[in-house]
Amino acid sequence: MARNIILTLHRNDLRLTDNALFHCAHEREQDDVTHVLPLFVFDERFIELSGLPGYEREGPEARTRLCKFWRTGAFRARFLTEGVFDMRNSLRQRGSELLIRYGLMEKVTADIVKAMRANGDKVKAVYLQEEFYSEEKAIERKLRKALKEVGVPLVIYDQVPLIHPSDLPFAPAAMPDVFTPFRKRIENLPHLGRAPHPIPPNFKPFPRPPDGADLYPGYGAQIEADHRGLDFVLQCLLRPLQDTFQLRAGSEGRNQRSAFPYAGGETAALQRVEWYFKQGGPPPVSRYKETRNGLLGHAYSTKLSPFLCLGMVSPRTIISALEEYEEKYGSQQNAYWVRFELLWRDYFLFAARKFGSKLFTLGGFEEVTDPKQAHVKMQPGWWKSWNQDEPLKDDVNSEQAAVRWMQGKTGVPFVDANMAELRESGFMSNRGRQNVASFLTKDCQIDWRLGAEFFESHLIDYEFGNWQYVSGVGNDARASRQFNPVKQGNDYDPHGDYIRTWLPQLSSLPNSRIQCPWTLPPTEFARLVPEGTYPCKPVIEQPGWKAHYVRKGPSKQGVPNRNERVRNPGRLIVGKSGRSIEPSGSDSDHSAESGSTDDGLQGAGATAAAKAVQKQFNHVSVQTVREGRQRETRVAGQALGEAKKNGTQGKGVTKENVLY
Numbered sequence: 001m002a003r004n005i006i007l008t009l010h011r012n013d014l015r016l017t018d019n020a021l022f023h024c025a026h027e028r029e030q031d032d033v034t035h036v037l038p039l040f041v042f043d044e045r046f047i048e049l050s051g052l053p054g055y056e057r058e059g060p061e062a063r064t065r066l067c068k069f070w071r072t073g074a075f076r077a078r079f080l081t082e083g084v085f086d087m088r089n090s091l092r093q094r095g096s097e098l099l100i101r102y103g104l105m106e107k108v109t110a111d112i113v114k115a116m117r118a119n120g121d122k123v124k125a126v127y128l129q130e131e132f133y134s135e136e137k138a139i140e141r142k143l144r145k146a147l148k149e150v151g152v153p154l155v156i157y158d159q160v161p162l163i164h165p166s167d168l169p170f171a172p173a174a175m176p177d178v179f180t181p182f183r184k185r186i187e188n189l190p191h192l193g194r195a196p197h198p199i200p201p202n203f204k205p206f207p208r209p210p211d212g213a214d215l216y217p218g219y220g221a222q223i224e225a226d227h228r229g230l231d232f233v234l235q236c237l238l239r240p241l242q243d244t245f246q247l248r249a250g251s252e253g254r255n256q257r258s259a260f261p262y263a264g265g266e267t268a269a270l271q272r273v274e275w276y277f278k279q280g281g282p283p284p285v286s287r288y289k290e291t292r293n294g295l296l297g298h299a300y301s302t303k304l305s306p307f308l309c310l311g312m313v314s315p316r317t318i319i320s321a322l323e324e325y326e327e328k329y330g331s332q333q334n335a336y337w338v339r340f341e342l343l344w345r346d347y348f349l350f351a352a353r354k355f356g357s358k359l360f361t362l363g364g365f366e367e368v369t370d371p372k373q374a375h376v377k378m379q380p381g382w383w384k385s386w387n388q389d390e391p392l393k394d395d396v397n398s399e400q401a402a403v404r405w406m407q408g409k410t411g412v413p414f415v416d417a418n419m420a421e422l423r424e425s426g427f428m429s430n431r432g433r434q435n436v437a438s439f440l441t442k443d444c445q446i447d448w449r450l451g452a453e454f455f456e457s458h459l460i461d462y463e464f465g466n467w468q469y470v471s472g473v474g475n476d477a478r479a480s481r482q483f484n485p486v487k488q489g490n491d492y493d494p495h496g497d498y499i500r501t502w503l504p505q506l507s508s509l510p511n512s513r514i515q516c517p518w519t520l521p522p523t524e525f526a527r528l529v530p531e532g533t534y535p536c537k538p539v540i541e542q543p544g545w546k547a548h549y550v551r552k553g554p555s556k557q558g559v560p561n562r563n564e565r566v567r568n569p570g571r572l573i574v575g576k577s578g579r580s581i582e583p584s585g586s587d588s589d590h591s592a593e594s595g596s597t598d599d600g601l602q603g604a605g606a607t608a609a610a611k612a613v614q615k616q617f618n619h620v621s622v623q624t625v626r627e628g629r630q631r632e633t634r635v636a637g638q639a640l641g642e643a644k645k646n647g648t649q650g651k652g653v654t655k656e657n658v659l660y
């Protein structure tokens, strides 16, 4: 008898709990469906597959657009593969199976549909999770077309954000551009997110091919038939990444020092949810507000982002755990702040849908929201680029700030320790991310896309959005936000424990100088830091840092202000050159200290190139900066007014942090 099949095609939804694809495939209306075939395709556009024996790529290597880093580095490759095999185990425990294939998702799927047809089966539909980024949307369109050619409908389920798009209090295209109004409208909803779907109690059988036959054709059928497992696949995926400067560490396994020491998969994700929200009396979430700015250990924040990014847990499952916690312990600030952060995730997702391909352009969302300002920042000379002729190696003492940033050798320990953590573990705290991004884009003025691509390559939890925001081309109402890494280091790593963990070569430095080792007398530096292991001068030094070389006041460790105002005002104070200037005569200091004037646009040393740029957009820059400032002030005032009205001012919401 012909079998009636639904094919569930999984991308970033590697879970059984609260997965609309499984839920809907097993609903009562689907009684005529006899079998469900879950499929995962390692897609060569996102992850390099050339390490698979005999694999022939159809397109180019899986590298980032601009900088040509591997798109999926070793940490995410490992985490993803673990997640795929964990899902297969869970399906097997329920009598089902996960078909694992390699290639182009649309092609592999269409081939499988054809093979099932050839077996005399009927494929009723293919179910897929709707994604938010334009590249994935384009693949979805190709898949729809390929399936149309074989007469099979594609059914899409929107389940990535916490808030279902049809529950939004505004049309997705009309979402507020700035976070606070977005959040406030969402917070007025009667319920934050729908209830999660349970795992179907009885999984429909997997449509196995006729007796003895290989699983359906397509690359990887042989691997499956050979019963090769996780280790073999992982080895193949890691093989091409071995030679690169930036990805070696991840190939060697999980780093014991990592703040994210977890294996990939729904099993680990649910254990983490259980531990963070339910275990202990009270569980760790009851200290979230106090600890979330931490840097060391796994407990300071939820550590759910990698699981969320690959869909190993749904945000609705997290909210439901949070609600259980609140029922037991009462509604508190801690729970509020976890929700608040999850709304940031939704905000970036919906912004990605609204702004589409502007997610990847130099001018970012601002090209739409503030074209004049974006125009200024897209002029040649505004951003510095990375001269890729210089090979990326670990042992260079590069003149290029971009290279030093990637190496974790800028000479600014708080930045470098965070970069070391990223490179050696695939994770970085939120505090660290804000600082290294600000350092790259605001201090060193390097094209933000380099940072975004470097993160894409290294992070286990990579998602778009934050880089635009931090570098001032997204929707930050205070685009001038700039971090002072010396002050931040003093505040959040006052004893240098974090720096010593990731930069052991600085272990002997006294606490008083660990954030600014260049202030030591050269002989002291030479005595305390093993030769050649760390730069004796920072790649750039801002005048605003100097006030913090000698630490004053209490440390911020344990203080819940994640978004405090930073002293150093930002680049949107545009000088006559059309470039940012530092306040109170710091301009010349800045260019003199940084010693890096590849774009020749800084301060007193402005070159002919600078003058040309100045002439080109002097008028517009002054005007747009004024408008930008007015806009920022307006939004800040508005948000503060709202905070006062809601009584949230003084409860963690201040003029400084209300916008983030």
Ligand SMILES: Cc1cc2nc3c(=O)[nH]c(=O)nc-3n(C[C@H](O)[C@H](O)[C@H](O)COP(=O)(O)OP(=O)(O)OC[C@H]3O[C@@H](n4cnc5c(N)ncnc54)[C@H](O)[C@@H]3O)c2cc1C
Binding pocket: 292, 301, 302, 303, 304, 305, 306, 308, 309, 338, 341, 342, 343, 344, 345, 346, 348, 428, 429, 430, 431, 433, 434, 437, 455, 459, 461, 462, 463, 464, 466, 467, 470
């Ligand atoms: C420059 C920069 C790059 C970043 N890149 C990423 C990224 O690639 N992927 C990613 O998931 N997060 C990113 N973030 C946001 C944030 O740093 C991480 O989500 C967070 O550090 C993950 O740790 P956690 O799960 O313990 O977070 P928690 O503090 O426990 O927060 C709970 C959840 O809220 C969400 N969340 C929190 N902050 C943000 C935010 N700013 N934007 C979006 N979602 C947020 C995450 O899903 C997170 O798991 C970035 C932030 C910056 C400043």
